[in-house]
Amino acid sequence: MDARSQQLLKQIPFLRRYARALTGTSGRGDELVGLAVPVALSDPDAYGLARHERGPLYALLNRLFDAEEMRPALPESGHPMELALVQLPEMERRLFLLVSLEEVGCADAARILGIGLEEARRRMAAAQEALRESLIASIMIVEDDAIIAFDLAETVRTMGHKVCGTATTMDDAIDTARSCQPTLALMDLRLAHGDSGITTAQVLRQTSELPIIFVTAFGDELTRRGLEHLGPVIRKPFTREQIERAITQAVFAPSREAQLPLLAALAGHEGSPS
Incomplete structure (x- = not known):
């Protein structure tokens, strides 16, 4: 395995986590990562493999998600936070996932999504307020x-x-x-x-x-x-x-009908994701 492939391999757990949150299911998320891997390896410099950057890879996942005309799946768990997330406008949803789940800085998230920094800050504030309101019982x-x-x-x-x-x-x-x-x-x-x-x-x-x-x-x-x-x-x-x-x-408990794992963004994580 060459050095670029090794660098991409190190990013796979993070890409899977974001892709699963982006699509709404583990299976579709992994399929999306599967589509991204050959594209990233075909032009490693463009996708930041030599610079150990993850931003271009997140942007690639977004483009592939849109190209496949995917839509985020409705949450199966019925958890209020998952329901609130899927109801956000798509730009706000992706911004929230990048900043809160992937711990990407707001400026970097803005570049990934192709928007200005001030717009990103405004949209992030709107997403946080919408989620807060959705979680008021x-x-x-x-x-x-x-x-x-x-x-x-x-x-x-x-x-x-x-x-x-x-x-x-x-x-x-x-x-x-x-x-x-x-x-x-x-x-x-x-x-x-x-x-x-x-x-x-x-x-x-x-x-x-x-x-x-x-x-x-x-x-x-x-x-x-x-x-x-x-x-x-x-x-x-x-x-x-x-x-x-x-x-x-x-x-905040999931519905009685389904007790599926929550998104990593909600349950938290320690160290590298699996």
Whole structure:
């Protein structure tokens, strides 16, 4: 193997990581790298192999991706960050992947994408803001104790999420869910007027996959009735740390239907990627 081929071989793990994120799947990403390798070896100087540069290779992957008329695959995991990424405008998506996943400087990323530095900074800021907004959960609180409801709402807001509505009865909860379309509900088991949080959760689940966290002094009731699948339980009295941890797990967990690995950009990595 000659020196240029050896240099390209060292870049393959990084190229695979970017290509997989670019295409949305491991298989298509590896296919894209397979297309890039002979092109890079045909003109090693143009693709920075002698200078140990990765930028021209990233640009090549982008060109091949466009030439093949590929589109990023919809994320199979259902993870909120992956969904948010695929919904970004394509230039912003690629810029975010280069800067945040590949740790390319903004100026170098701008050159790879063929845009000016100021435009790259503006687009990167827009991408970050769009992702931040996409990851803000809209949370419904179903609790008939006003003090506890207030404490839950303050915890939600401190985390940067939104309280879309509060309810004290089953009818209130159903109406609130219908009007504000929450991404998560915090629900007591014993509600006003003798209403049941379990029945409320079952009614809500008939029309949606709304994640529910039960905050209750009667956590054994779910287990006794074999209804643990309705949602996790936080027992009263609770701490804010418990609520925060449960909300984070619910908001950022993949869907129940798929538990696939997250993008390297989300899960993080140590050392060279594989």
